[in-house]
Amino acid sequence: MIVGAGLAGLTVALHLADTCPVIVLAKRELTEAATAWAQGGIVGVLGRDDSIDSHVRDTQEAGAGLVDEATARFIAERSADAVGWLVGQGVPFTADEQGPLGLHLTREGGHAVRRIAHAADATGKAIHDALLDKARAHPNIELRQRWMALDLITSRHVQRDEPSRCYGLYALDMDAQRVEAIAARAVVMATGGAGKVYRYTTNPDTSTGDGIAMAWRAGCRIANMEFIQFHPTCLYHPQERSFLITEALRGEGGHLKLPDGTRFMASHDARMELAPRDVVARAIDFEMKKHGLDHVWLDATHLGEAFLKEHFPTVHARCLALGIDIARQPIPVVPAVHFTCGGVVADLRGRADLPGLYAVGETAYSGLHGANRLASNSLLECVVLGRTCADDILGEAPLEPAPLPAWDESQVENADEQVVISHNWDELRLLMWNYVGIVRTTKRLERALHRIDLLRGEIDDYYANFRVSRDLLELRNLVDCAELIVRSALLRHESRGLHFSRDYPRTLPASLPTVLVKGTGNR
Numbered sequence: 138m139i140v141g142a143g144l145a146g147l148t149v150a151l152h153l154a155d156t157c158p159v160i161v162l163a164k165r166e167l168t169e170a171a172t173a174w175a176q177g178g179i180v181g182v183l184g185r186d187d188s189i190d191s192h193v194r195d196t197q198e199a200g201a202g203l204v205d206e207a208t209a210r211f212i213a214e215r216s217a218d219a220v221g222w223l224v225g226q227g228v229p230f231t232a233d234e235q236g237p238l239g240l241h242l243t244r245e246g247g248h249a250v251r252r253i254a255h256a257a258d259a260t261g262k263a264i265h266d267a268l269l270d271k272a273r274a275h276p277n278i279e280l281r282q283r284w285m286a287l288d289l290i291t292s293r294h295v296q297r298d299e300p301s302r303c304y305g306l307y308a309l310d311m312d313a314q315r316v317e318a319i320a321a322r323a324v325v326m327a328t329g330g331a332g333k334v335y336r337y338t339t340n341p342d343t344s345t346g347d348g349i350a351m352a353w354r355a356g357c358r359i360a361n362m363e364f365i366q367f368h369p370t371c372l373y374h375p376q377e378r379s380f381l382i383t384e385a386l387r388g389e390g391g392h393l394k395l396p397d398g399t400r401f402m403a404s405h406d407a408r409m410e411l412a413p414r415d416v417v418a419r420a421i422d423f424e425m426k427k428h429g430l431d432h433v434w435l436d437a438t439h440l441g442e443a444f445l446k447e448h449f450p451t452v453h454a455r456c457l458a459l460g461i462d463i464a465r466q467p468i469p470v471v472p473a474v475h476f477t478c479g480g481v482v483a484d485l486r487g488r489a490d491l492p493g494l495y496a497v498g499e500t501a502y503s504g505l506h507g508a509n510r511l512a513s514n515s516l517l518e519c520v521v522l523g524r525t526c527a528d529d530i531l532g533e534a535p536l537e538p539a540p541l542p543a544w545d546e547s548q549v550e551n552a553d554e555q556v557v558i559s560h561n562w563d564e565l566r567l568l569m570w571n572y573v574g575i576v577r578t579t580k581r582l583e584r585a586l587h588r589i590d591l592l593r594g595e596i597d598d599y600y601a602n603f604r605v606s607r608d609l610l611e612l613r614n615l616v617d618c619a620e621l622i623v624r625s626a627l628l629r630h631e632s633r634g635l636h637f638s639r640d641y642p643r644t645l646p647a648s649l650p651t652v653l654v655k656g657t658g659n660r
């Protein structure tokens with residue numbers, strides 16, 4: 138049973154399907170996943186001028202001292218095979234006859250050499266479309282869209298006196314509005330990240346941290362949740378909350394400005410708009426908080442209409458459709474959550490703490506990303522660890538089945554109104570944005586924790602009394618993830634990578650990942 142039809146889930150499914158039947162759940166349409174939105178590409182250590190050591194070094198440098206070297210090496214060593222496998226699945230990567238495997242490799246920030254395989258600037262969609270086609274055509278893969286996993290079924294539910302393990306899960310069939318208990322020999326969490334915990338994110342609506350929350354509730358360890366990657370410039374617009382304004386626009390000379398037209402980057406970094414992502418994101422956040430702004434401006438008007446249309450056709454057209462002519466007006470932008478570096482602790486075979494449960498992709502913590510993710514490493518992680526996860530499942534002895542208890546709805550009724558859910562969604566995301574954002578203080582984190590406790594009380598109450606819906610289940614998961622982020626941030630008494638605290642601005646000489654264990658003092 139695979140929860141998630143992004144790159145991680147589909148990779149596991151395709152590797153399993155020749156040997157055993159697989160069910161893949163997707164809580165919205167199958168096409169909705171962060172994978173389909175990835176632009177840049179996927180790492181492949183393929184070039185003659187490249188080496189495993191070089192890629193490991195770059196990953197470690199980005200990860201600011203918290204990358205697990207064995208994991209980074211394991212994944213880098215398998216990157217050529219991973220890209221080769223995708224080519225074999227029919228992914229139409231941009232070609233170059235002279236290039237390794239006939240591929241054009243591009244270079245991205247933080248990489249010492251060209252090692253990014255890509256399909257123009259829409260790599261994720263090319264990969265996702267190809268793998269979905271393969272999965273649809275495979276007789277052993279049952280794809281169920283609009284099915285949402287809501288909790289794992291463990292030894293506790295089947296009343297077995299044994300060390301806890303996973304027997305399956307409860308899932309909501311959204312069309313039938315019914316919850317089913319589904320037994321499985323292995324359950325793979327491939328649910329993506331938790332970007333929706335924050336008000337502004339580049340992530341799709343599916344990224345509500347469900348796998349992280351479900352695994353946590355089932356007793357698994359969760360690591361490094363304080364490391365949330367922000368993209369500096371996302372369009373600020375009520376109808377287009379997730380549209381990324383490419384960093385290349387600053388690279389080509391776009392200026393960041395306050396409402397009165399003043400450029401502000403000079404007071405933050407000598408490289409001005411060309412400073413690294415986290416520096417620019419922090420500077421924008423600083424100015425927004427200082428002046429009480431909803432957004433700042435990215436002004437590219439001086440680059441001229443012809444240049445903008447030629448080099449940035451997508452941004453130009455998309456903004457124009459929303460009434461913003463970027464050749465004549467500055468673009469309102471905010472930083473936005475882009476990637477969840479932490480997640481469910483899993484080994485190099487995807488095994489989580491609970492036997493029978495696996496976690497792969499953005500939902501997992503494998504040790505690859507450390508305190509900050511290197512560009513294009515996440516798609517690679519999905520493919521490499523998706524494969525080892527499938528191999529591990531196939532090597533496991535079949536599970537002795539247990540009768541699963543049916544979902545009990547006898548004590549609940551239909552919700553009388555939705556306002557509690559929608560209000561709490563907004564409140565949680567706003568408080569995370571304001572109190573647990575790019576620059577943190579202990580006081581703000583404690584304030585956030587207090588509010589999260591209050592919200593949790595209301596949500597638990599609602600959950601106990603009313604029939605479940607996707608919005609309610611997602612909100613319950615968002616609250617769990619929010620708490621995990623805040624608690625992890627409170628435990629880190631330094632600033633490192635993506636975590637910046639005004640109370641602890643120094644980076645300690647040595648540090649360890651933050652690992653939360655349910656029911657212990659650090660929770």
Ligand SMILES: Cc1cc2nc3c(=O)[nH]c(=O)nc-3n(C[C@H](O)[C@H](O)[C@H](O)COP(=O)(O)OP(=O)(O)OC[C@H]3O[C@@H](n4cnc5c(N)ncnc54)[C@H](O)[C@@H]3O)c2cc1C
Pocket residue numbers: 140141142143144145146162163164165167169170171172173174175176177178179180260261284285286287327328329330339340341343344347348381475476497498499500512513514515516517519
């Ligand atoms: C705009 C953007 C650009 C990016 N560019 C790059 C890039 O160039 N290179 C790179 O390496 N990475 C990039 N990333 C990151 C990368 O895309 C993701 O980390 C990666 O695709 C995650 O894959 P996944 O399979 O783990 O999750 P996803 O692709 O997000 O898939 C999650 C799946 O889980 C399902 N799901 C979630 N919860 C449930 C539930 N409770 N029940 C049932 N189904 C559920 C969803 O419906 C979905 O099918 C980018 C991300 C974004 C947002």
